Amino acid sequence: MRELYPALANKTYFNYGGQGPLPTPALEAITASWQRIQELGPFTTDVWPFIEQETARVRRQLAALCGVGPHRLALTENVTSGCVLPLWGLPWQAGDALLISDCEHPGVVAACLELARRHGLSIHTLPVLQLCRNTPADRLEAAVLEALEQRLTPHTRLVALSHLLWNSGSVMPIAAVADRLQQHPRQPWLLVDAAQSMGSLPVEEAAAAADVYAFTGHKWCCGPEGLGGVALSERLLEQAQPTLIGWRSLRQEGSAGSSFHQDARRFEVATSCVPLCSGLACSLQLLTDAGSPEQRLQQLQARSSQLWEGLQSLPSAHTLLQEPPAAGLVSFTLNGHPTAEVVEQLGAQGIWIRRLDDPDCLRACTHITTTPEEVEALLAALRSLN
Amino acid sequence: MRELYPALANKTYFNYGGQGPLPTPALEAITASWQRIQELGPFTTDVWPFIEQETARVRRQLAALCGVGPHRLALTENVTSGCVLPLWGLPWQAGDALLISDCEHPGVVAACLELARRHGLSIHTLPVLQLCRNTPADRLEAAVLEALEQRLTPHTRLVALSHLLWNSGSVMPIAAVADRLQQHPRQPWLLVDAAQSMGSLPVEEAAAAADVYAFTGHKWCCGPEGLGGVALSERLLEQAQPTLIGWRSLRQEGSAGSSFHQDARRFEVATSCVPLCSGLACSLQLLTDAGSPEQRLQQLQARSSQLWEGLQSLPSAHTLLQEPPAAGLVSFTLNGHPTAEVVEQLGAQGIWIRRLDDPDCLRACTHITTTPEEVEALLAALRSLN
Numbered sequence: 001m002r003e004l005y006p007a008l009a010n011k012t013y014f015n016y017g018g019q020g021p022l023p024t025p026a027l028e029a030i031t032a033s034w035q036r037i038q039e040l041g042p043f044t045t046d047v048w049p050f051i052e053q054e055t056a057r058v059r060r061q062l063a064a065l066c067g068v069g070p071h072r073l074a075l076t077e078n079v080t081s082g083c084v085l086p087l088w089g090l091p092w093q094a095g096d097a098l099l100i101s102d103c104e105h106p107g108v109v110a111a112c113l114e115l116a117r118r119h120g121l122s123i124h125t126l127p128v129l130q131l132c133r134n135t136p137a138d139r140l141e142a143a144v145l146e147a148l149e150q151r152l153t154p155h156t157r158l159v160a161l162s163h164l165l166w167n168s169g170s171v172m173p174i175a176a177v178a179d180r181l182q183q184h185p186r187q188p189w190l191l192v193d194a195a196q197s198m199g200s201l202p203v204e205e206a207a208a209a210a211d212v213y214a215f216t217g218h219k220w221c222c223g224p225e226g227l228g229g230v231a232l233s234e235r236l237l238e239q240a241q242p243t244l245i246g247w248r249s250l251r252q253e254g255s256a257g258s259s260f261h262q263d264a265r266r267f268e269v270a271t272s273c274v275p276l277c278s279g280l281a282c283s284l285q286l287l288t289d290a291g292s293p294e295q296r297l298q299q300l301q302a303r304s305s306q307l308w309e310g311l312q313s314l315p316s317a318h319t320l321l322q323e324p325p326a327a328g329l330v331s332f333t334l335n336g337h338p339t340a341e342v343v344e345q346l347g348a349q350g351i352w353i354r355r356l357d358d359p360d361c362l363r364a365c366t367h368i369t370t371t372p373e374e375v376e377a378l379l380a381a382l383r384s385l386n
Numbered sequence: 387m388r389e390l391y392p393a394l395a396n397k398t399y400f401n402y403g404g405q406g407p408l409p410t411p412a413l414e415a416i417t418a419s420w421q422r423i424q425e426l427g428p429f430t431t432d433v434w435p436f437i438e439q440e441t442a443r444v445r446r447q448l449a450a451l452c453g454v455g456p457h458r459l460a461l462t463e464n465v466t467s468g469c470v471l472p473l474w475g476l477p478w479q480a481g482d483a484l485l486i487s488d489c490e491h492p493g494v495v496a497a498c499l500e501l502a503r504r505h506g507l508s509i510h511t512l513p514v515l516q517l518c519r520n521t522p523a524d525r526l527e528a529a530v531l532e533a534l535e536q537r538l539t540p541h542t543r544l545v546a547l548s549h550l551l552w553n554s555g556s557v558m559p560i561a562a563v564a565d566r567l568q569q570h571p572r573q574p575w576l577l578v579d580a581a582q583s584m585g586s587l588p589v590e591e592a593a594a595a596a597d598v599y600a601f602t603g604h605k606w607c608c609g610p611e612g613l614g615g616v617a618l619s620e621r622l623l624e625q626a627q628p629t630l631i632g633w634r635s636l637r638q639e640g641s642a643g644s645s646f647h648q649d650a651r652r653f654e655v656a657t658s659c660v661p662l663c664s665g666l667a668c669s670l671q672l673l674t675d676a677g678s679p680e681q682r683l684q685q686l687q688a689r690s691s692q693l694w695e696g697l698q699s700l701p702s703a704h705t706l707l708q709e710p711p712a713a714g715l716v717s718f719t720l721n722g723h724p725t726a727e728v729v730e731q732l733g734a735q736g737i738w739i740r741r742l743d744d745p746d747c748l749r750a751c752t753h754i755t756t757t758p759e760e761v762e763a764l765l766a767a768l769r770s771l772n
Contacts, residue, residue: 007424018429019657027420034413034610038393042604042611043404044738045730077463080632080656088474088629107632107656109642114631218428218657224420225428226612226659243474244630245500246466246493254743256495270466270493271405271604273612273659344431352430357640 001290002369005222012351012374014364017166017196017329020222021369026282030224033278051274058277059229061284065293066213066231067204071263074230077272079195082214082230084111085267087158089241090189094120096157099148099188101126101172103165108193112160126151126161129359132170137323141173148180158189163197163206163213167356167363168320169304169329171197174206189236195219200300200328200367202293211236220328220367221287223280226273232264246270287368296368300328303366303375310379317382320361328366331356337385351381387676388755391608398737398760400750403552403582403715406608407755412668416610419664437660444663445615447670451679452599452617453590457649460616463658465581468600468616470497471653473544475627476575480506482543485534485574487512487558489551494579498546512537512547515745518556523709527559534566544575549583549592549599553742553749554706555690555715557583560592575622581605586686586714586753588679597622606714606753607673609666612659618650632656673754682754686714689752689761696765703768706747714752717742723771737767 002008007021033054041047055075063073076082098112102125116123128144135143148159159181161172174192181188192210197203199220207213214230217223232240242249242260246269252258260266290296305324311317311332320331334342339355339362346353353364364378388394393407419440427433441461449459462468484498488511502509514530521529534545545567547558560578567574578596583589585606593599600616603609618626628635628646632655638644646652676682691710697703697718706717720728725741725748732739739750750764 005424006421007428010425011430015429019427021428022420022424027417030420031413031417034408034416035392038391038408039396041405042393042407043401043740044397045733077658078632078656081630084630084632105633106636106640106642110636110644111631113642114627114629118627216657224659224661225657226662241500241504243500244467244470245497246464246470247491250492250496254492256492256499258496270464271602271611272463273610273662275610276612276659347431354429 004286005369008369010350012377014353014366014370014378016220016365016367017363018219018354019225020199020219020367022224022279023222023283023286025286026223026279029282030275030279033275037274054274054277054281058281058284061281062229063231065198065203066207068208068231072232072234072237074232074264074267075272075277076214076228076230077226078228079193079214079216080107080111082228083108083191083193083212085244086212086230086232086236086240087111087115087191088243090239092119092121092157095122095155097122097124097153097155098158098160099124099126099151099156100160101128101162103129103167104160104162105166105193105195108160122155124151126159128165128172129168132165132168133320133322137326140170141176144173145176145180148177152184154185156184156188157186158191160191160193162193162195163203164201164327164329166196166329167331167359167361169325169327169331170321171201171326175209178209196329199287201297207231217280217283221280221283223283224276227276227280230264230267232267237262237264237266242266244269290368297327299368300366300370301326303370303372304328304330306372306375307364307366307378310375314379314383320359329363330366331361331363333361334382334385342385345385346381349381351378353378390672391755394755396736398763400737400739400752400756400764402606402751402753403749404605404740405611406585406605406753408610408665409608409669409672411672412609412665415668416661416665419661423660440660440663440667444667444670447667448615449617451584451589452593454594454617458618458620458623460618460650460653461658461663462600462614462616463612464614465579465600465602466493466497468614469494469577469579469598471630472598472616472618472622472626473497473501473577474629476625478505478507478543481508481541483508483510483539483541484544484546485510485512485537485542486546487514487548489515489553490546490548491552491579491581494546508541510537512545514551514558515554518551518554519706519708523712526556527562530559531562531566534563538570540571542570542574543572544577546577546579548579548581549589550587550713550715552582552715553717553745553747555711555713555717556707557587557712561595564595582715585673587683593617603666603669607666607669609669610662613662613666616653618653623648623650623652628652630655676754683713685754686752686756687712689756689758690714690716692758692761693750693752693764696761700765700769706745715749716752717747717749719747720768720771728771731771732767735767737764739764
């Protein structure tokens with residue numbers, strides 16, 4: 001399988017959570033799609049069925065992975081668009097509160113800050129990072145629910161919580177959180193950043209339970225950059241007006257006065273790059289062929305456990321988590337080695353991990369394409385640093 | 387030059403205003419860009435300079451075409467995003483009025499309707515379609531300015547007017563309109579949909595005069611679908627907050643509390659498809675190599691005039707304009723032939739034009755790749771309809 005990914009041929013790669021490698025068949029599918037569009041179109045009656053086919057196919061695939069009907073799945077340019085676009089059209093009232101975990105991506109937090117500024121909302125923090133660091137895995141769900149309980153107020157109108165935390169690598173109990181929010185008098189919306197979970201975990205249960213479950217195709221799904229999606233709940237589709245509006249949002253694209261699509265397409269905008277749909281469809285098929293989501297999680301978890309265990313025997317290393325991670329993200333620090341320097345020194349050897357700002361740490365990701373030898377090579381390189 | 391465009395090899399193509407044909411070197415540049423990203427990255431310190439280079443190059447090219455500094459140019463997914471995104475972050479006051487021409491694209495109009503609904507704005511129409519149909523070209527500028535004069539009120543806060551009208555094919559006096567708006571006590575913002583002008587007309591003067599000059603690369607520039615841009619005025623950059631916010635909007639991408647970029651990047655969002663930048667850069671270079679914007683306009687206008695003249699001698703044909711068009715869009719109707727049927731019948735012969743809803747008409751576009759023989763073929767096909 002590794003032979004299909006040219007990015008893996010000349011390096012030891014652990015940045016799947018930043019961007020996944022694009023398999024050659026997906027690049028070929030992208031190119032073939034462009035050639036077909038030129039042959040049939042690019043703007044002719046002959047090309048519309050092809051464009052509809054390529055778009056509908058990837059929508060169906062992504063919706064199936066999310067366990068929702070295709071009518072609940074909007075295609076987006078990236079995970080941020082999926083997270084943020086639906087928020088701007090919700091019926092906010094001044095005084096509403098947003099409860100945002102302390103492990104959310106800065107892009108999403110910045111968007112929420114601006115949303116709050118304009119609508120007079122307040123922002124509260126749901127502290128989960130320390131829980132992840134200190135709580136045994138089998139008690140984490142209860143601890144997160146308890147923290148949620150303490151921070152919910154009668155004004156809480158939205159909770160933002162990633163499915164797989166991008167810094168600690170912990171899996172959040174999204175379905176249980178959704179259940180709890182349904183008991184709240186205001187039934188707060190649940191926004192889930194699925195940047196790290198989609199393609200690495202089984203996501204059906206969480207995606208179907210969230211109001212906004214936004215992901216990208218270019219990380220763990222190994223699709224091309226520039227295409228993602230968002231699964232939206234039925235109630236959100238009813239309650240949220242589109243904000244970034246274009247011909248794809250409209251039920252009749254030629255008529256500005258026509259209503260918006262009732263389904264998730266109301267959050268799609270205008271012309272986007274159809275060949276990316278062909279590429280992502282191919283990448284997703286390759287993953288599906290490699291095993292069920294559960295099987296693939298087991299595989300990548302075997303490698304992250306190997307790395308986590310290896311780090312325990314490295315005297316200078318401290319893993320963020322006290323136990324092997326639930327998925328493929330391993331975060332750690334090295335005493336006496338500034339994180340930026342470690343990234344640089346490993347990079348010079350063709351070994352690629354990244355650093356994070358908050359908390360200041362190193363992060364290595366393992367996917368189903370990661371080999372035991374790669375993990376050993378990383379551990380050896382860490383051992384021999386200066 | 388035509389040999390570079392596979393879409394033109396097997397058809398007689400007049401839908402440049404819908405989507406331009408992608409030249410083979412641009413597709414090769416896209417593929418090479420993806421291969422280079424896989425070789426260097428996709429997420430490594432080694433790949434960042436390449437990504438910055440490809441993004442900065444197309445930003446510089448587009449800014450130069452617009453006659454503005456690169457700091458005023460934001461890259462967008464499509465023309466709608468460029469038109470609409472900056473609007474949501476402007477300091478609207480209830481009662482402000484939007485003055486929108488009656489020739490704007492339904493996507494932009496729908497976005498303005500929703501903006502007005504949420505902020506309590508009123509919408510007024512600037513009627514230009516009839517002026518285009520009835521006014522000699524040398525008096526059109528004065529007529530448009532007069533219509534503007536009549537519709538401006540003390541509450542007018544924004545004027546939306548396309549540079550090259552997508553239905554009639556008339557060129558609007560954008561710089562003169564901008565001058566007039568500067569005299570208005572409230573100095574209304576000028577939003578210009580440049581979907582049809584960018585790549586077909588010299589746009590420097592208009593783009594530098596507008597507050598929002600939004601275009602796509604996939605129509606007259608013959609770039610890949612999914613990448614466009616918007617030139618923003620200095621005052622708009624000061625006055626408008628970003629709305630769809632992601633890591634690319636932030637001055638420090640790792641910090642949600644950091645301020646937004648002061649320059650146009652504040653309206654960029656998150657990960658997009660970098661290989662599209664490589665492709666558009668190539669397509670733009672091919673156009674530049676073919677001649678100056680003025681020379682290219684002359685070329686495509688020679689073909690649109692040929693078509694317009696030919697239509698005059700066709701008894702059933704009525705052109706929307708009384709004179710040959712100022713650019714490459716020719717709109718017309720055929721007595722006794724419903725527009726949808728004409729499109730279908732021509733398409734069956736491999737000749738591609740499109741129909742528009744408002745006004746119900748046919749539209750054929752000529753670009754610098756259009757040959758006199760193609761125009762004759764279209765005229766012959768129209769002549770022999772039933």
